Amino acid sequence: MTGHDDLPAAARxxxxxxxxxxxxxxxxxxxxxxxxxxxxxxxxxxGALMAARAWTDPRYRDLLxxxxxxxxxxxxxxxxxxxxxxxxxxxxxxxxxVCTLCSCYPVSLLGPSPGWYKSFAxxxxxxxxxxxxxxxxxxxxxxxxRISVWDSTSEARYMVLPVRPAxxxxxxxxxxxxxxxxxxxxxxxxx
Amino acid sequence: xxxxxGTRVRVRxxxxxxxxxxxxxxxxxxxxxxxxxxxxxLPEDSASGITPPRVQTCxxxxxxxxxxxxxxxxxxxxxxxxxxxxxx
Numbered sequence: 001m002t003g004h005d006d007l008p009a010a011a012r013x014x015x016x017x018x019x020x021x022x023x024x025x026x027x028x029x030x031x032x033x034x035x036x037x038x039x040x041x042x043x044x045x046x047g048a049l050m051a052a053r054a055w056t057d058p059r060y061r062d063l064l065x066x067x068x069x070x071x072x073x074x075x076x077x078x079x080x081x082x083x084x085x086x087x088x089x090x091x092x093x094x095x096x097x098v099c100t101l102c103s104c105y106p107v108s109l110l111g112p113s114p115g116w117y118k119s120f121a122x123x124x125x126x127x128x129x130x131x132x133x134x135x136x137x138x139x140x141x142x143x144x145x146r147i148s149v150w151d152s153t154s155e156a157r158y159m160v161l162p163v164r165p166a167x168x169x170x171x172x173x174x175x176x177x178x179x180x181x182x183x184x185x186x187x188x189x190x191x
Numbered sequence: 192x193x194x195x196x197g198t199r200v201r202v203r204x205x206x207x208x209x210x211x212x213x214x215x216x217x218x219x220x221x222x223x224x225x226x227x228x229x230x231x232x233l234p235e236d237s238a239s240g241i242t243p244p245r246v247q248t249c250x251x252x253x254x255x256x257x258x259x260x261x262x263x264x265x266x267x268x269x270x271x272x273x274x275x276x277x278x279x
Binding site for chain 2: 130
């Protein structure tokens with residue numbers, strides 16, 4: 001039997017799909033429809049809008065940090081298929097998200113996860129030496145900033161609320177959202 | 192709900208021969224509950240086709256890197272189902 005680890009990811013995914021289809025659990029059309037629907041609206045623009053709104057509206061920030069699902073619904077991204085937990089960066093605390101077991105990720109708010117998020121290197125090293133991993137992303141944190149790593153092992157999905165950049169007081173929510181990157185919402189970058 | 196936020200807990204030091212969402216690197220380690228997340232089907236049961244699966248409370252448990260790895264000044268917070276945990 002061929003070791004699945006030797007196969008490129010797309011071929012591994014296709015094998016899995018073929019097993020599902022052979023077992024009568026799904027059809028090709030159903031899988032296509034699901035993915036089309038998912039990726040039609042899944043984008044880091046969604047998470048960025050929520051972060052920007054939290055920067056400008058203290059009430060929304062409190063909601064986002066205490067009840068992520070309610071905050072997503074209020075922003076028009078309702079009915080998440082997971083519990084959303086948002087963790088806020090500060091000048092003294094930096095949060096970063098990983099899934100050591102697989103690749104759990106809030107796809108509807110961040111879009112499809114990047115390849116590196118699913119890599120063995122990112123998954124194993126982020127819990128062990130996050131400061132070094134962040135430095136390789138170009139994110140050099142002062143020693144005074146503590147790092148909190150969140151390993152998404154359950155039905156909860158995590159998103160980081162970055163620190164609002166200095167000098168952005170005159171920007172509106174839309175302009176602020178344009179500053180927020182996907183990596184900023186994962187925690188591998190600052191905004 | 193058995194554990195409130197702030198409770199010290201220890202992950203069971205077990206090596207199950209079936210699917211689990213208990214990462215190996217926290218087994219046997221002590222940490223602190225920082226949030227009570229919700230009640231979800233136990234992945235062990237779901238993966239084994241047990242219907243209905245047991246439903247348990249899941250907790251976000253924070254560990255210090257120094258405890259996990261012997262070095263490091265960061266923390267790692269892991270979501271763990273109730274049956275993965277014991278009092279320390």
